[in-house]
Amino acid sequence: xxxxxxxxLATGQRIxxxxxxxxxxxxxxxxxxGVPKGSFYHYFGSKEAFGEAMLExxxxxxxxxxxxxxxxxxxxxxxxLMNYWxxxxxxxxxxxxxxxxLAVKLGAEVADLSEAMRLxxxxxxxxxxxxxxxxIETGMKEGSLSIDGDPYSTxxxxxxxxxxxxxxxxxxxxxxxxxxxxxxxxxxxxxST
Amino acid sequence: xxxxxxxxLATGQRIxxxxxxxxxxxxxxxxxxGVPKGSFYHYFGSKEAFGEAMLExxxxxxxxxxxxxxxxxxxxxxxxLMNYWxxxxxxxxxxxxxxxxLAVKLGAEVADLSEAMRLxxxxxxxxxxxxxxxxIETGMKEGSLSIDGDPYSTxxxxxxxxxxxxxxxxxxxxxxxxxxxxxxxxxxxxxST
DNA sequence: TATCTATATTAGACCGGTCGTATTTTAATT
DNA sequence: AATTAAAATACGACCGGTCTAATATAGATA
Numbered sequence: 001x002x003x004x005x006x007x008x009l010a011t012g013q014r015i016x017x018x019x020x021x022x023x024x025x026x027x028x029x030x031x032x033x034g035v036p037k038g039s040f041y042h043y044f045g046s047k048e049a050f051g052e053a054m055l056e057x058x059x060x061x062x063x064x065x066x067x068x069x070x071x072x073x074x075x076x077x078x079x080x081l082m083n084y085w086x087x088x089x090x091x092x093x094x095x096x097x098x099x100x101x102l103a104v105k106l107g108a109e110v111a112d113l114s115e116a117m118r119l120x121x122x123x124x125x126x127x128x129x130x131x132x133x134x135x136i137e138t139g140m141k142e143g144s145l146s147i148d149g150d151p152y153s154t155x156x157x158x159x160x161x162x163x164x165x166x167x168x169x170x171x172x173x174x175x176x177x178x179x180x181x182x183x184x185x186x187x188x189x190x191x192s193t
Numbered sequence: 194x195x196x197x198x199x200x201x202l203a204t205g206q207r208i209x210x211x212x213x214x215x216x217x218x219x220x221x222x223x224x225x226x227g228v229p230k231g232s233f234y235h236y237f238g239s240k241e242a243f244g245e246a247m248l249e250x251x252x253x254x255x256x257x258x259x260x261x262x263x264x265x266x267x268x269x270x271x272x273x274l275m276n277y278w279x280x281x282x283x284x285x286x287x288x289x290x291x292x293x294x295l296a297v298k299l300g301a302e303v304a305d306l307s308e309a310m311r312l313x314x315x316x317x318x319x320x321x322x323x324x325x326x327x328x329i330e331t332g333m334k335e336g337s338l339s340i341d342g343d344p345y346s347t348x349x350x351x352x353x354x355x356x357x358x359x360x361x362x363x364x365x366x367x368x369x370x371x372x373x374x375x376x377x378x379x380x381x382x383x384x385s386t
Numbered sequence: 387t388a389t390c391t392a393t394a395t396t397a398g399a400c401c402g403g404t405c406g407t408a409t410t411t412t413a414a415t416t
Numbered sequence: 417a418a419t420t421a422a423a424a425t426a427c428g429a430c431c432g433g434t435c436t437a438a439t440a441t442a443g444a445t446a
Contacts, residue, residue, distance in 0.1 A: 004395095020302045023215040025432055038396040040433095047433065098305045103360075109213045109302045111363035112291045121364045148380060156361075157354065157377045160370060164357030167296075168349075170304035171314045177353060184350045187341060188377075197423085218404060229424045231407090240405070 005043045007033050013054050017100040021051055021110050021117075052116040058102050059124030066128060070135045077139030078191055081132070085162065085185055089178040092166050097173045103128075104166040129155045136189075145189040158185055198236045200226050202250050205243065210293040214244055214303050214310075245309040251295050252317030259321060263328045270332030271384055274325070278355065278378055282371045285359050290366045296321075297359040322348045329382075338382040351378055 011033035015024050026047060030037050044050040069084050070077075092099030099105075103125055111118040132155035139145040147154045165181035186192075204226035208217050219240060223230055237243040262277050263270075285292030292298075296318055304311040325348035332338040340347045358374035379385075 002394095018305060020213070020215055020306070022213055023302070023306060027431070027433095036396055038398075038435095041435070042395060103364075105301050107301070107360040107364055108298050109216070111360075111366075112211060113213070113216065118364060118366070125361065125364060149376070153373050153376065156370065156373045160357035160361055160374060161350065161354045162357065163360050164353035164355065167300040167304075167356050167360070168318065168353055171296075171300055171311060171318060173304075173311070177349065180346050180349045181353060183342070183346065184381075195422085220403070220405095230405095231409095231424050231426085232422080234406070235422065 002043070004035055004039065008035055008040070008043060008050070009054055009057050012050065013058055013102070014100070016051075016054070017102060017105055018098055021106055021113070048114050048116060051110070051114065052120050055102060055106070055117060055120035055124060059120070059127065062124070063127050063131070066131055070131060076144035077135055077142055078144035078189060081135055081139065081145070081189070082186075082191070084132075085182060088162055088166075089175065089182070092169060093175045093178070097169050097175070099166060099169070101166060104163060104170075107163070125159070129159050132159060139189075145191060147189060154188060158188060161185070195236070197228060197232060201228055201233065201236065201243070202247055206247050206251060206295070207293070209244075209247070210295060210298055211291055214299055214306070219243075241307050241309060244303065244307065245313050248295060248299070248310060248313035248317060252313070252320065255317070256320050256324070259324055263324060269337035270328055270335055271337035271382060274328055274332065274338070274382070275379075275384070277325075278375060281355055281359075282368065282375070285362060286368045286371070290362050290368075292359060292362070294359060297356060297363075300356070318352070322352050325352060332382075338384060340382060347381060351381060354378070 008029065012024075012029045015029055015032060026040055027037065030040055040050075044053065066084065069087065070080050072080050072083070075083075088101075092101060092104070094100075103121060106117070107121060111121060129152070133152040136145065136147060136151040136154055140147065140151065161181050161184060165177040168177040169175060201222065205217075205222045208222055208225060219230070219233060223233055233243070237246065259277065262280065263273050265273050265276070268276075281294075285294060285297070287293075296314060299310070300314060304314060322345070326345040329338070329340060329344040329347055333340065333344065354374050354377060358370040361370040362368060
């Protein structure tokens with residue numbers, strides 16, 4: 001991959017995570033990245049195609065990091081899961097509660113706008129929930145946590161809860177919604193408060 | 194209130210619920226409403242001020258409907274609450290999962306964009322959670338439901354859960370996330386499945 | 387080394403749309 | 417009839433994504 005392309009992707013991701021997809025023009029992204037405007041269409045077919053590629057690369061990195069967190073040795077699965085939520089909170093609270101999670105920022109905006117980007121979001125979030133479900137299942141077997149219902153539904157519920165909490169954090173500009181989500185999460189996994 | 198103003202508000206709300214705030218220009222809204230461009234700035238100081246007024250009027254209506262639902266006689270509070278979630282689901286699933294809830298659609302997009310609109314969202318969502326908390330408290334007293342923890346935290350958690358579920362519904366274009374949310378909701382309120 | 391070809395890259399213009407404003411026309415009220 | 421409020425128009429300066437045409441670069445051939 002050309003590093004010009006990578007540069008456009010990384011810069012665009014940063015800016016779009018703050019202002020949204022429709023709220024940012026290619027001009028700003030390219031100027032910030034130091035890439036001439038004319039070059040853009042050499043690397044991407046359209047703004048939409050760029051958005052799709054951006055989501056793709058975002059989730060690739062996200063899932064790699066998630067795998068790392070969920071495979072930390074010398075920890076129970078319950079601990080690893082709680083570390084994941086803690087990381088989510090820390091990341092999302094940084095920079096005045098304008099976290100950089102693209103599922104949070106773009107989910108509602110982009111799903112109705114572009115089928116390609118919607119599907120990228122779908123693939124990415126499915127990957128996250130799948131990993132969480134597997135982790136919960138493992139945690140049950142090792143006995144570090146227990147749940148009512150099946151692991152997949154539980155993983156789904158928890159992801160939805162944190163997605164919603166992240167939106168609320170943006171709205172109230174306090175990490176308080178995350179504290180509630182954290183307590184509910186412990187409750188759902190039957191962990192000590 | 195002038196009905197021209199009301200017309201702009203209603204039309205804008207409909208279109209923005211579909212395309213987002215940055216994704217729609219005043220031209221489209223005004224053309225659809227049949228209102229000349231110049232009139233807009235007689236009623237609203239700017240696009241942002243319009244957005245704030247739109248959110249204000251949206252939540253006003255939303256809260257009135259919520260009050261109606263939560264005050265239905267001849268039902269337990271548990272039943273009224275479950276009716277609320279059911280209405281949420283029905284509304285959000287309509288039109289190809291492009292529901293018309295502005296908290297879902299605009300929360301993440303607009304909170305980082307405009308302080309005035311962020312505060313309008315904050316006031317509106319606070320009103321919803323407050324009413325849900327009161328309803329949960331009443332339900333506990335009458336014995337139709339029971340919870341772990343305090344009513345306000347529970348209300349918050351449930352609202353976050355449904356907010357997140359709504360984003361996921363937009364992404365996967367299936368009502369399945371709502372089914373999970375519904376089950377979790379019954380579980381949290383200790384209701385029979 | 388010099389020339390030709392093919393590909394990678396970029397400059398710049400295009401047209402349509404953005405929000406906002408200044409000005410004129412219409413209506414209502416005193 | 418005078419004054420004020422409401423509505424309509426047209427326009428301005430600017431920015432949006434897109435595309436074509438021109439340039440630069442690299443590789444191959446002689």
